Amino acid sequence: MEDVVRRGEPVETRELLVLATLAWLPVLFVAVQQTRRLQRDMVEVAEQREQRHGQFLDVSSEWIWSIDSVRRFTSSNRVVEAMTGYTVDEVLGVDALAFIHPDYQEETERAAYAALGASQGWFRWLLHWVHRDGHVLLLESTATPSLNGEGAVVGYRGAARDVTDEVARREAAVEQQQAAQERLGAVRTVLDHPDKLSIVFQPIVAADGLAVAGVEALARFTAPPVRGPDVWFAEAHTLGLGRELELLAIRLALDHAPDLPAGCYLSLNASPATLLDPALAVTLRQGVLGADRLVVELTEHAQVADYDQLAFALAPLRELGLRLAIDDAGAGYASLRHILQLRPDLVKLDRQLIDGLDRDPVRRSLVAAMVAFSREIGAELVAEGVERAEELETLRGIGVRYAQGYLLGRPAALVRGAAAPVPAQL
Template identity: 50%
Template structure:
């Protein structure tokens, strides 16, 4: 359905005019969390419309572009967000959203230029349509980087934010879309894709930020596979002020941190069967079987003492009744040993 057709259609011109004057709009901030330290390190600025009949930001963006004032609405959000920098908590960055297509628009250019230096600002490129001219975009990004800004690509793994986009933009932060994060603790392909983006980011000296984290299972898996940053309703909802990590997420991250001392294989286990189509260990008789509560150091010692041809095979984890729990890849086992050695655990 067109944005011009819903029951609010006759009000859009009036509502947009009010909003562009700054009436009935506000900036809310969602915390971005360092999963290793369990601390807020950034805040994403999000435009909200509490003083209007329509509250959905997506409807507002669609309507603004349909009425030819999309760039002006985005410029308003940028100005309001950057004006809040003076109150930004120490040691945190501010993330602002902008569509690549409107970056050359004078209203958007002026919004960034009037802020002067962009140190501590992440410019997050949203993507609702394909970028047609990367040369034009590159020039705009260079302008922002020269002012001190950091570039992030939003919605990676969904829509138009694909590999070509990442290679062309070379962002400092890669934001993984909720479609990659949802159920990652139970979905091996999602986990593999996130690990792939992590490896890609490492090659370009970029950071990965997972969006839409809503469960402790997702949080634990993301931390386990080395995703450094995350945001989502579990960690903290958007609020008018600067919020901290939610109590539930903080407690879970602390539990994960404490578990690193005397880690067992339970921390590293992947629930998927080692052979597609099997749900137990019978299809992999040659693999080493270890109790899931075995300490990591002991498990590594036993695994590395196998014959050379089998030394890097995964380890099968069983529970106290001998039932298959999952597998631990040797890469994860060695990585955890290295982490423990580095942290002194």
């Protein structure tokens, strides 16, 4: 009996193994089916991805490309031609580094090796790409690594866009900001160091006897950069410091009041913004000259937003004797509006009307009309920019009473007790 049991044991074991194997067969079958289904899904997803990528290549506005592990292009959309001048066929199989400007090839190659060694891509690299016609493009490139089954980098897939104009605009904006800071610093230097601003005076004389009637204060800047006073004041206004700079020039001019020739008036230039500033009235009252010996010149180029407001601001000073002059009359429509709205005491004719007056009947007629007009409104007429004796003689004949220009005296520092220089031959 025992022999029979021992002989039966192997039979039962084999049966159990067979039964166990049969029991697992459905599970194995399902697993195999799932694996096959998963493989089919992966293939389908990959095919769909490639299809979508291909469609993206066709519609993207960026240059879509791929390269292998040695930087050779393996795919590209057609944007490459519009962007770089090279066709797809011309870039495929070519080392990308060959298109980089020689000055940047070494730097680009080091960066590419570093990315490859770290199994990483890159984000918004700026590449100096040589266009087919020879000019340099700035391409912004972003890429992700392509990995094989073992996780090793076998290439890169990425996109690039032309940012040449964008970079140029950014750089221009930075340069403009730097230039503005430099201009601001220059104006601040003058405001903090008034010795960088000096005042010279040009005589205004009676056209008949050449007696000095007044002097115009003119600013001269010794601080760098070297440029004309008009540019200094224009930039100061752009920077919001125009009134401060004008008021400084006015204070410095008033400091020279004791040096004025006896009986002469002092003419000061001011923009509408400065005329509206209460600090101007304070500054003028603090000077040693009475208001009746002061003239404020408003330039033709200055824009007046509200004439009523400006007239209201000037009224108290004009009641004390301050006179208003319109500068550069005849240079444009603005001066005529200034005259009509503000009723000045003096009208200064622009140099453009005076140059060649003796040889040009049209200019003579226009100046003669201005003489009659100024008499009608009760204003004195001053001819600016007189440089030739013939011009002065013609002005006398037309009836212009006052003149100013290099012929009659160049801008110069005042010497206390001395009259402004007038050429002896006149």
